[in-house]
Amino acid sequence: MKGYLLKRIGYMLITLFIIVTATFFLMQLLPGTPFTNPEKLSAQQLAVLNAKYGLDQPVAMQYLHYLGNLVQGDLGYSFQHEGRTVTSMISTRIGPSAFIGLQALVIGAILGLVLGIISALKHNSIFDYGSVALAVIGMSIPSFVFAALLQYYIGVKLEWLPVALWEGYSSTLLPSIALSVTVTATVARFIRSEMLEVLGQDYVITARAKGMRENQVIVKHVIRNALIPVVTMLGPLAVSIMTGTLVIEKIFSVPGLGEQFTLSILVLDYSVIMGITIFYSALFIFVVFVVDIIYGFLDPRINFKGEAA
Amino acid sequence: MERKIRAQALLLLMAFVLILSGCNFSSSESGNSEGAKADGGEGEASQVLNISATADIPTLDSTKAHDGVAFTVLNNVNEGLYRQDENHQPIEALVTDHTENEDQTVHTFTLRDSKWSNGEPVTAQDFEYAWKRVMKDASPYNFMFVTASIKNAEAIMNGEADADELGVKAIDEKTLEVTLESANPLLESLLTFPTFLPQNQKFVEEQGDQYALEAENILFNGPFTLTDWTHEQGWNYAKNEDYWDAESVKLDKINAFVVKDPTTGVNLYETNKVDRIDLSSESVDQYKEDPNFDTILEPSMIFLRFNHTHPVLGNKNIRQAINMAIDKESLTDVILKDGSTALNGVVPKGFFQSPEGEDYRDLNGDFNTGSVEDAQKLWETGLKEAGVSDLTVSINISDSDDHKKVAEYLQAQLEDNLPGFKLEIKAVPFAQRLEIEKAIEYDLSLSSWGPDYSDPMTYLDMWVEGGSANRMKYHNPKLDELVAQARVETDLSKRFEMLLDIEKILLEEDAAIVPLYQDGTSILMRDKIKGLIVHPTGASHTYKWASIEE
Numbered sequence: 001m002k003g004y005l006l007k008r009i010g011y012m013l014i015t016l017f018i019i020v021t022a023t024f025f026l027m028q029l030l031p032g033t034p035f036t037n038p039e040k041l042s043a044q045q046l047a048v049l050n051a052k053y054g055l056d057q058p059v060a061m062q063y064l065h066y067l068g069n070l071v072q073g074d075l076g077y078s079f080q081h082e083g084r085t086v087t088s089m090i091s092t093r094i095g096p097s098a099f100i101g102l103q104a105l106v107i108g109a110i111l112g113l114v115l116g117i118i119s120a121l122k123h124n125s126i127f128d129y130g131s132v133a134l135a136v137i138g139m140s141i142p143s144f145v146f147a148a149l150l151q152y153y154i155g156v157k158l159e160w161l162p163v164a165l166w167e168g169y170s171s172t173l174l175p176s177i178a179l180s181v182t183v184t185a186t187v188a189r190f191i192r193s194e195m196l197e198v199l200g201q202d203y204v205i206t207a208r209a210k211g212m213r214e215n216q217v218i219v220k221h222v223i224r225n226a227l228i229p230v231v232t233m234l235g236p237l238a239v240s241i242m243t244g245t246l247v248i249e250k251i252f253s254v255p256g257l258g259e260q261f262t263l264s265i266l267v268l269d270y271s272v273i274m275g276i277t278i279f280y281s282a283l284f285i286f287v288v289f290v291v292d293i294i295y296g297f298l299d300p301r302i303n304f305k306g307e308a309a
Numbered sequence: 310m311e312r313k314i315r316a317q318a319l320l321l322l323m324a325f326v327l328i329l330s331g332c333n334f335s336s337s338e339s340g341n342s343e344g345a346k347a348d349g350g351e352g353e354a355s356q357v358l359n360i361s362a363t364a365d366i367p368t369l370d371s372t373k374a375h376d377g378v379a380f381t382v383l384n385n386v387n388e389g390l391y392r393q394d395e396n397h398q399p400i401e402a403l404v405t406d407h408t409e410n411e412d413q414t415v416h417t418f419t420l421r422d423s424k425w426s427n428g429e430p431v432t433a434q435d436f437e438y439a440w441k442r443v444m445k446d447a448s449p450y451n452f453m454f455v456t457a458s459i460k461n462a463e464a465i466m467n468g469e470a471d472a473d474e475l476g477v478k479a480i481d482e483k484t485l486e487v488t489l490e491s492a493n494p495l496l497e498s499l500l501t502f503p504t505f506l507p508q509n510q511k512f513v514e515e516q517g518d519q520y521a522l523e524a525e526n527i528l529f530n531g532p533f534t535l536t537d538w539t540h541e542q543g544w545n546y547a548k549n550e551d552y553w554d555a556e557s558v559k560l561d562k563i564n565a566f567v568v569k570d571p572t573t574g575v576n577l578y579e580t581n582k583v584d585r586i587d588l589s590s591e592s593v594d595q596y597k598e599d600p601n602f603d604t605i606l607e608p609s610m611i612f613l614r615f616n617h618t619h620p621v622l623g624n625k626n627i628r629q630a631i632n633m634a635i636d637k638e639s640l641t642d643v644i645l646k647d648g649s650t651a652l653n654g655v656v657p658k659g660f661f662q663s664p665e666g667e668d669y670r671d672l673n674g675d676f677n678t679g680s681v682e683d684a685q686k687l688w689e690t691g692l693k694e695a696g697v698s699d700l701t702v703s704i705n706i707s708d709s710d711d712h713k714k715v716a717e718y719l720q721a722q723l724e725d726n727l728p729g730f731k732l733e734i735k736a737v738p739f740a741q742r743l744e745i746e747k748a749i750e751y752d753l754s755l756s757s758w759g760p761d762y763s764d765p766m767t768y769l770d771m772w773v774e775g776g777s778a779n780r781m782k783y784h785n786p787k788l789d790e791l792v793a794q795a796r797v798e799t800d801l802s803k804r805f806e807m808l809l810d811i812e813k814i815l816l817e818e819d820a821a822i823v824p825l826y827q828d829g830t831s832i833l834m835r836d837k838i839k840g841l842i843v844h845p846t847g848a849s850h851t852y853k854w855a856s857i858e859e
Contacts, residue, residue: 032740035449042777044467048447082368083522092540148572156576163576165566166542168334250570255541259569268740 008292012285019281020274024066027273028059034079034268053079066274075278076271080264086275090257094279096166097249097256101241103176105234108183115184116191117223123196131188138185144247147178151251164253175252179244183237190233194226201225228298235291239284354837354859356561358852359583361568365541370521371506372442375449377849383503384848385546385563387531388553390418390436390485391500393851395842397660397763399497403431403507403553413492413799418485423553425509426529433479435507442513443504445472450504456762457500458493458796492799499762502847532558532853543567546852559840559856578833585834585841590647593831601835604648606659607828608845609759610768611649611715613704614781614822616752621700626691628820632677633684634726635719641826644718645711648829653678655812656765657827660845664801669765673809676816676824681726688727699729702752705745708736712755715825746780754781757828760846766795767846769811772821783821788814 035049050056054065069076075086115135119128154174155163162171198204199222207217246258257276264272366379371387374380384392391399401407406419423431443451444465454462460476476488489496499505512528513520521527524538532554533546546563549555566582568574571589575596578586588596596602613631615622622628637651650658653675661669692698704719706712713736720732732753737745746754758778760767771778773789788811795807815821834841841855 030740031738031744042452045447045452048466048468052447080367081365082370082373083518083520084368151573151576156579159580163580163582164568164570164573165577165582166334171334251573253542253566253568253570253573255539255567260541 008289012289015285016278016281020067020070020278021063023274023277024063025059027268027270030268032268034270070278075275078264078272079269080267080272086271089260089272090275090279093255093257093260096172096254097242097245097258100172100175100179100248100254100256101238101245103172104179104241105183105238107176108180108237109187109230109234111180111184112187113191115188117195119188120192120195120199120226121218128192132192135185135188135192138181139189141181143178143181143244144251146181147175147248147251150174150178164251166253166255171252175248175254178252179241179248182240182244186233186237187230190230191226194229195222198222198225228295231294231298232291235288238287242280242283354857356559356857358560358563358585358838358841358855358857360563360565360585361574361577361583361587362543362565363567363569363587365567366538366544368521369524369527369535369538371503371508372439372446373448373521374503380503380848381850382535382544382565383506385531385533385850385852386527386529386535386549387503387506388423388431389500389503389506390420391497392853393501393763393842393844393847395840395854396662397844397846399501407497414489416487416489416496417480418487420483420485421553423530424551425512426534426549426551427509427512429509429511430482431507431509431530432482433485434482435509436485436505437477437479438510438513439506439508440477441472441475442508444475448504450502453499453502453504453761457496457505458489458491460488460490463490491797493796494799494801494804495762495764495766498764502762533560533563541567554853558853560852563852575833584838585832588831588833590645590831593646593648596831596833599833601833602831603834604829604831605843606648606650606657607830608657608660609757609828610652610655610657610824611755611757611826611828612652612655612822612824613719614746614751614754614756615783616749616754617782617784617821618749619702619752621691621695621697622702622752624691624695625820626687626694627700628823629677630684630688630691630727631723632820632823633679633687634681635722635823635825637825640715640718644714645826648831649826650829652824652827655815655822655824656768656808660760660763661765663805669805669809673812676812677820684726685728688730692729699731701731701733703733703735705742705751705754706734706736707739707742707755709739712736716755749780749782756780763844763846765808765812766792769808769815770796772811772815781821783819785814785819785821787818 033046033049033055034053035046047056054062057065066076073087075090078084078086078089081089115131119131122128151163151174154160161174165171204217204221207221208214212220242258245254245256246262248254249256249259257279260272261276261280263269264276362378364376364378366382367376368374368379369382371383374383388402390402390404392402394400403420403423404418405421407416409416418433420431420433425431440454440459442448444454444462447466451462451466454475455466461470461474462476464470465472465475476490478486478488480486487496493499507530509528516526519526524535524544527535529535529549530552532549532552534549536545536547538544543564543566545565546560548558548561552558566577568577568583568586571587571592574583574586575588575592577583588602615628617623637653641649641651652658654670654673656669656673658668658670663669663672692700704716706716713734716734716736720734723730723732735751742754745751746756758768758771770776770792772783772785773779773792774784774786791807791811791814795804795811798804798807816824837857837859839856839858842851843849844851
């Protein structure tokens with residue numbers, strides 16, 4: 001186990017290094033300058049600014065310089081937000097993103113479970129068709145469409161929840177619900193098919209034959225076993241939620257990280273692009289890692305030595 | 310098992326609470342109109358304005374500010390030598406007296422008594438310090454000092470002089486002396502620009518690299534103070550009781566919310582959360598009949614550049630034909646529908662008046678307008694002169710929706726109206742469009758230009774040979790000479806005549822560019838809001854004289 005962990009961490013660092021390198025050099029291919037007001041910058045001014053920020057040096061030198069700072073945990077300063085460090089920009093903006101993301105994951109997982117279980121147990125009934133239809137709708141309509149509908153009907157027409165802005169817990173609900181739609185649909189579909197499969201397994205028939213009560217069979221044998229593959233889904237789902245926040249945050253005026261990311265690319269804010277890319281990549285790599293570990297705990301058939309079970 | 314689940318649930322809950330505490334919800338208690346009404350007196354409107362902003366404030370450091378959002382905030386929380394009035398003309402702010410020497414190169418400003426929000430007096434040294442700081446840090450708007458002809462500004466920008474040599478000096482606490490390279494009739498108007506605001510040296514140095522990063526790290530001396538600034542969410546202004554002219558300020562509070570999606574803005578307006586929003590063209594049809602709907606002219610203009618070294622586009626008749634073959638009204642009213650209006654000159658309408666009070670555009674009228682038949686005649690002559698029978702050129706545009714819409718319209722118009730014309734559209738990212746333009750590696754380029762200061766010159770001196778914004782190898786020595794003369798002409802009426810003539814050379818004589826349209830914005834603003842001034846340049850809004858009347 002220890003050896004496995006060390007090896008995984010090693011791979012994670014290598015992955016991150018490759019991402020940093022690739023992003024850094026790809027970014028240099030983008031035309032333009034990170035400076036503000038490029039329409040009016042004259043050639044002399046540009047030269048002065050480039051010298052000031054070290055952008056007149058060869059790209060390889062800039063890269064080494066950046067890596068050096070990165071190792072010391074210094075992500076540099078934003079070009080657009082004069083004087084603000086990239087670290088402080090990420091740290092103040094990750095809270096809202098993480099909160100609506102996690103909340104969406106929880107709402108989606110619970111709703112998805114309920115829908116999935118009902119449709120599996122009432123297989124081929126009106127409930128089944130209903131929740132399958134819901135799941136298909138949820139999968140195929142992008143979350144920003146739901147966001148716009150929720151904002152208009154729940155926010156403007158019914159006035160039950162705030163339309164947008166970030167002013168207390170109630171304002172986190174609509175963005176989370178909008179984001180949770182994909183999660184709900186995915187989880188419901190997955191649970192349904194897994195449960196149908198498990199219901200046909202020998203051990204379920206055995207349990208029933210032993211005279212176990214149906215409730216217990218469902219909870220102890222069927223749902224528990226059906227849940228295992230769902231855990232593997234959580235990794236990719238967390239990723240899809242993070243990318244989903246890019247649009248949702250803009251629609252609900254949530255001061256999160258996703259919106260900053262797209263903006264920094266548009267204005268070529270080099271240090272912010274790098275900082276957020278590194279942050280997101282590290283997070284993704286970490287989530288995948290954690291999911292793998294949890295999976296091992298849940299399913300005893302998996303071992304970490306890499307031998308066939 | 311059950312206990313385990315409970316423990317896990319508890320852990321999850323704790324995690325949520327922890328993240329929630331890191332969420333920095335904005336602390337504004339503004340918003341719904343009932344709440345606001347309750348704290349106003351009976352029958353009297355509460356003086357609270359709720360507005361939306363399109364982006365967070367990039368920086369509150371006046372020496373480094375470079376965008377409309379920051380300029381607007383600075384204009385309302387700080388006070389410089391002059392401020393723009395409702396006609397965008399300079400009026401005295403901290404200045405009580407302004408004298409100049411005979412050749413108008415040495416200006417002496419006397420300051421009134423006023424205080425920073427930490428109680429210290431605003432002094433002439435504060436101006437000298439802030440201005441030199443702009444030059445020292447090669448700030449984005451340091452070219453404003455060159456535009457204002459302030460001594461040594463250009464040399465400092467080119468690295469030939471030290472920032473300390475800038476032509477500004479505090480004679481004593483209340484007297485500021487500004488030395489110019491040459492007389493500049495625009496000086497007072499330029500001094501309204503937020504880059505010329507003062508800063509308290511002691512405070513700035515105390516704050517170090519934290520200066521202006523938060524509302525607590527900056528001093529105020531304007532009509533309002535910032536009571537709160539939550540990054541990416543919004544900021545709140547409160548009336549500054551210590552402001553020298555506090556009597557004129559009627560609003561008690563202003564709450565600004567960052568709203569980046571225009572549809573969200575509409576929904577917030579509908580729920581009374583904000584009182585004024587910008588509409589996107591999709592929402593215009595829906596609100597056109599609303600009594601609170603309005604369109605405001607913007608001072609930026611969208612135009613076509615020609616590559617004047619192109620063998621065919623270098624021909625004046627060809628350029629004129631292209632000018633006339635485009636129906637600009639349909640472009641703005643049918644295609645764009647966003648409040649923009651057709652423009653047949655280089656200086657936009659509605660912002661620039663002669664000393665006699667007449668609009669620049671009205672005085673100079675329209676250039677290069679004519680029927681399709683006129684265009685075709687010129688086209689044929691031009692082709693003959695250039696010795697070709699047809700013309701295929703490309704147009705360099707940004708890959709934005711607006712640019713694509715305009716380019717496709719131009720393609721249809723020009724190919725239909727001018728026989729043998731073929732236009733290829735080359736869409737690239739904004740930054741690349743700019744690079745291509747600066748390198749003059751295009752045939753036609755769709756460009757825009759916004760003013761730097763409130764004077765027609767900001768649209769006219771860019772066309773001189775070698776000008777950094779010429780970007781099309783256009784050259785007419787007559788225009789160069791007239792610009793040079795107008796820069797030093799101190800008789801304002803004479804100068805305005807010259808400005809009119811410069812445009813005539815550019816368009817009537819040379820048809821050097823194709824002006825297409827002038828930007829506009831469609832807005833919704835509740836009619837209880839009075840006196841909110843929208844400026845064409847520098848800060849876009851002044852709240853000093855605004856009020857709520859119900």
